[in-house]
Structure formats: C-alpha cells, structure tokens
Amino acid sequence: MPSEASLPLTATVRLPRVRGLRVRGQILTRAAELASIDGLDQVSIGRLATAMQMSKSGLYAYFTSKEDLQLATIDCAWRVFEEHVLQPGDDAVEALLERWISYYEREIFPGGCLFVTAGMEFANRDGPVHDALAAALERQVAALEGAIARAGAAGDDDAASLSATDAGQVAFELHAVLTAGNQRFRISRDAAAFAHARAAIERLLA
C-alpha cells in the first residue's frame, strides 16, 4: 500500500505524459490552423517546429514523419468539426445544418474548413493522407444522410418525404450547398454566400 507521502511522487511520474499530451494537442491545433490557411502540404515537421518555437528533434518526439503529422492533423480537425457540428444536443436536420454553416461563418479554423480544400489538394496523390481526407468527406456526407433518415424515422413529415425520395441524393445536395457557401465566402470574401447557402437549404428541406 502506498503511503500518503508517495502521492506527490506518483503525480510527478505522471506529469510528463499529461504534459506530453497537452503539447501534442497544442502542436496539432497549430498544425490545423496552418493547414486551413496555407494548405495541408505546408504542414511539415520543419514548419511546425518554427511555428511552435521547438527544435525539429523536439517535434520528432511526437510525430515520426510529415505523413504521421498530417494524419494526426486531419484527426484533430475532425474532432473540432465533430465538437462544433455533429455532437451538440439538437438532432434535428435544420439544427445540424445551422451549426454547420455557423461553423464556417465563425471561421472556427482561421482559413476555413480544411476537409474539401485539403481533399482537393491531395486528390491527385495516392496514400494514407488522401485516403484519410476522402474518408472524412464521406463521413460528412454520411452524417447528413443519417440525420435525414433519423428525422424521417422520428416522424418528421418533411424529413420522411426527403428520406423516401433518396437520402443519399439529398445529402449530396446539402453537402454541395454547405461547402459552396464556405468556398465562395473564402474566395470572394462576401458573406452573401452564406445567405445563398441558407436559402438553398430552406428550399431543399421544404
């Protein structure tokens, strides 16, 4: 049995791991920001080391390669997307879509959502980074499809008729309109893009 006097020692032993996780999280948050502004290909051990004022060998303690770092950055960005868009309380399709647009509008990532952008950046390359981005895109569309199907099953008449026509088709169109809102806002720098996206969603759900 450890005496009470040993507790501080246990805490000291655990600290490096806790600190390690915290630093890893900080590096990945910075990496996701950088990816959203300059592209995922700019996320390298060297650039992150500079951005975090760490040595490259310090970075290698957390990530074994550029690819490892890029994959972890995609995971990190996905958790942020989940937290802001997929998880919060209200399960209704309308609420989900409004959280999604708001997530683009509030620029949760300073350079805009990176899934489609990085997906296009890696569209013509093979390998785990492309595959992770393609999987994230499919998960986004599947989340929309799932929300439509759930709402239909729960007795929402609009959603039931949507889901009866073809939930996959409606999910494609909703995703198209959401990402187009984000892309036109980012390229044209005109928030009218979000008004267009909201009007399109209203018509699609009518």
Next chain:
Amino acid sequence: MPSEASLPLTATVRLPRVRGLRVRGQILTRAAELASIDGLDQVSIGRLATAMQMSKSGLYAYFTSKEDLQLATIDCAWRVFEEHVLQPGDDAVEALLERWISYYEREIFPGGCLFVTAGMEFANRDGPVHDALAAALERQVAALEGAIARAGAAGDDDAASLSATDAGQVAFELHAVLTAGNQRFRISRDAAAFAHARAAIERLLA
C-alpha cells in the same frame, strides 16, 4: 511599295513572333495541366523550365515573374473552359449544364478544373492571382445566371419561373452542384458524383 520579292523577307521577319506565340501557348498548356494536378502554387518559372526542357532564362523571355506566369495560366485555363463549356452552339440552360459536367467528366484538365481548387489555394492570400481567381469564379456564376435569364426572356416557361424566383440564387445552387460533382469525383474517385450532380440539376430545373 514593297515588291513581290520582299514577301519572303516579311514572312521571315514575322516567323519568330508566330513561333513565340506558339511556344508561349505550349508553356501555358503545360502550366495549366501542372496547376490542375499539383496546385497553382507549383506553377513557377523553375518547374515549368524543367517540364518544358527549357532554361529558366528561356522562360523569362515569355514571363517576367512567377506571378505573371500564374496570371497567364489562369487566362489560358479560362479560354479552355470557354471553348468547351460557354461557347459551343446550343444556348439552352440544360445544354450548357451538360457541357459543364461533361467537361469535368472528360477531365479536360488532367487533375480536374482548377478555378475553385486554385481559388481555395489562394483564398487566404492577397494580390492579383487571388483576384483573378475570384473574378473567374464570379464569371462562372454570372454565365449560369445569364443563361437562366436569356432562356426566361426567350419564353422557356421553366426558365422564366426560375429567373422570376431569383436567377442569382439558382445560379449559386447550380454552381454548387456542378463543383461538388467535380470535387467528390476527384477526391472519392467515384463517378457516382456526376450522377448525383445530374439528378440535382434535373430537380433544380424542374
């Protein structure tokens, strides 16, 4: 008055300019291909020189800087888009949209259409390249809006009712669906994206 004997000399004098235009066109075609596969930022004097087996100083005879080369590449890509999508005969909205999807589907650019992709690549940068890409995007949407308005004026009932609701909104949605078809095809490598885009267009024009 020049004698007939002077004609060959005139031709000789003109040849370098004709050859110059031809070489410039070849460089830009290669640049647009490279931009579509690897991104517009990869289009640099150095990379193009390697791709064309020319010296960098040879390239500088045609383009004064990387930015100059990138702007000319955007112009070249726009002319290709015009030639395949905007100009050919049939002015009907449906025909225009089918040419547009087919242009993505046939991969006229080997890595996919570069306007939205390069637009996102340069979304967070200021300068003439960003502005040229934003202008190209707006021209694409304006072309859709114009086609809807023209069809409405020409007595197409469907188009007239579309154009009465809000041609700008319909153009936003059509552009969203077209580019989403291209993006999902490129990232997921599944031609089902084009079937989704066609079904969405049919519903939008119904």
